[in-house]
Amino acid sequence: MLLWVLGVLGFVCLAVVIGQVARYRHEHTVKQWDKLLSPGMGFAVQSLELEVQTDAAMADSGLQGAQRARDRQDLAEAVRLLELSCQAIEQATPHRLRRLRAMAVLIRMAAALVPVRPLRIRDYRLRELIAVVGVGAALHQVLVSALERFLLRLQVLGIGFRLALRVLVGASRQAATTPAARRPWGDYERALQDWKTLDREHLETFKALARSLELEG
Amino acid sequence: MPGVPQLAMAAAVKIGLAIVLVGVLRRGLHRRCWSFLIYLLAVFIYSTAELVGTVLYNVPGLQWPQWVWSWEFWHFQQTSFEILKLALAVELGARVVAAFPGTWRLARALLSAALLTTTAAVTFGDAPQHPLLATGTIWLFAAVSLVVIMFNLPLHAWYRALLAGFVPYLFVFSTLQSILARRGDDLATTLGSIDQAAYLALVGWWAYAAWRAEEDVTDISPVLLRRLGLARG
Numbered sequence A: 001m002l003l004w005v006l007g008v009l010g011f012v013c014l015a016v017v018i019g020q021v022a023r024y025r026h027e028h029t030v031k032q033w034d035k036l037l038s039p040g041m042g043f044a045v046q047s048l049e050l051e052v053q054t055d056a057a058m059a060d061s062g063l064q065g066a067q068r069a070r071d072r073q074d075l076a077e078a079v080r081l082l083e084l085s086c087q088a089i090e091q092a093t094p095h096r097l098r099r100l101r102a103m104a105v106l107i108r109m110a111a112a113l114v115p116v117r118p119l120r121i122r123d124y125r126l127r128e129l130i131a132v133v134g135v136g137a138a139l140h141q142v143l144v145s146a147l148e149r150f151l152l153r154l155q156v157l158g159i160g161f162r163l164a165l166r167v168l169v170g171a172s173r174q175a176a177t178t179p180a181a182r183r184p185w186g187d188y189e190r191a192l193q194d195w196k197t198l199d200r201e202h203l204e205t206f207k208a209l210a211r212s213l214e215l216e217g
Numbered sequence B: 001m002p003g004v005p006q007l008a009m010a011a012a013v014k015i016g017l018a019i020v021l022v023g024v025l026r027r028g029l030h031r032r033c034w035s036f037l038i039y040l041l042a043v044f045i046y047s048t049a050e051l052v053g054t055v056l057y058n059v060p061g062l063q064w065p066q067w068v069w070s071w072e073f074w075h076f077q078q079t080s081f082e083i084l085k086l087a088l089a090v091e092l093g094a095r096v097v098a099a100f101p102g103t104w105r106l107a108r109a110l111l112s113a114a115l116l117t118t119t120a121a122v123t124f125g126d127a128p129q130h131p132l133l134a135t136g137t138i139w140l141f142a143a144v145s146l147v148v149i150m151f152n153l154p155l156h157a158w159y160r161a162l163l164a165g166f167v168p169y170l171f172v173f174s175t176l177q178s179i180l181a182r183r184g185d186d187l188a189t190t191l192g193s194i195d196q197a198a199y200l201a202l203v204g205w206w207a208y209a210a211w212r213a214e215e216d217v218t219d220i221s222p223v224l225l226r227r228l229g230l231a232r233g
Helices: A002-023 A026-037 A041-071 A075-109 A127-142 A146-177 A183-216 B004-026 B034-055 B064-068 B071-097 B101-124 B129-151 B157-183 B186-211 B222-227
Strands: none
Touching: A002 B129, A002 B157, A026 B222, A041 A075, A041 A183, A075 A146, A075 A183, A127 A146, A146 A183, B004 B034, B004 B186, B034 B064, B034 B071, B064 B071, B071 B101, B071 B129, B071 B157, B101 B129, B129 B157, B157 B186
């Protein structure tokens, strides 16, 4: 019996080793480490800061223009501008999700970590997001290592971005159907606020990663 | 006593081991894993003694060839090889994570767990000792691989060659063969008969890995390669 158990465990180990050796790409891995440890990280933070500000400004400007057009009773223009604002977010969100996934790989590679705080519930307005952030904050207290907390933060941000985008797109479509109704406009505003808060948190997360790499360097 | 084909195969293994030894020393790979050099030397010396003992077995007045073909010698030799392979796996683990302090805790925990479980199984289990030690070595290699996967660590080609060579061989010709033998399966006898050929293939793989050109990564500074433990300073 013991030998059978050992045999099965041995087979699992064999699969792990063969899988690892088969999928390993030396040049790719070394280049990932090169990127991680290169001094270009400071520049990357600056350009990301700019990107966060630009995307927020584009979405805000679209929404404000749409609100002004709506006040003037120019509903067609209001919907067009609202859709422009929504498009800016739709185009920006996939970048954020890709960056979060890349950070999940990079953070495992980082030997030293700057501790991160959990997201704050009071910063968010959408119910769905408040629930996700609340669960994340509770889990943050349960987890022990800085790495686990960092990965949790990335997960919460990823889910948050998807939820906010869903509400934004839904509200924008609803506003296009019934431009005079107040609710979709209110939902859109709240979702946009939350998306911008998430974006700032995603920037902070990136900065924390860069700082931890500087410490390591 | 072995026949001519077995003797020819044994001689081929010795030649192969000599080629691996020269390749390892020539490229300085022994500095990447000292245990492997000791293992190679041990296998080379023991198996050469065995081969010479076979040839001189019937020479009158010589006692030592009989001793070389005794169970005590075989048991001693196998235990030495198993312990050296365990040491090799531990050294490989330590060297792979050496440049990454953040991985030390996990690597220590996994390697300790594998070593403790092996020790407990050998001490308290009713299974034969040699397959247990071989399975313990596989666990240690798997623990190293897990840490590499988890942290996306770079792995020198020599370490990959050792992992890819040892683990399948040990699993098939030690763990699996022992299980099949206990069940009385005929496949165990078949595996036993091709073991020497498989070991020759393994030695051929090491020779290839020891003699092939160093992996070249373009556009990466030597400083970074040294920092990652992929180049010597």
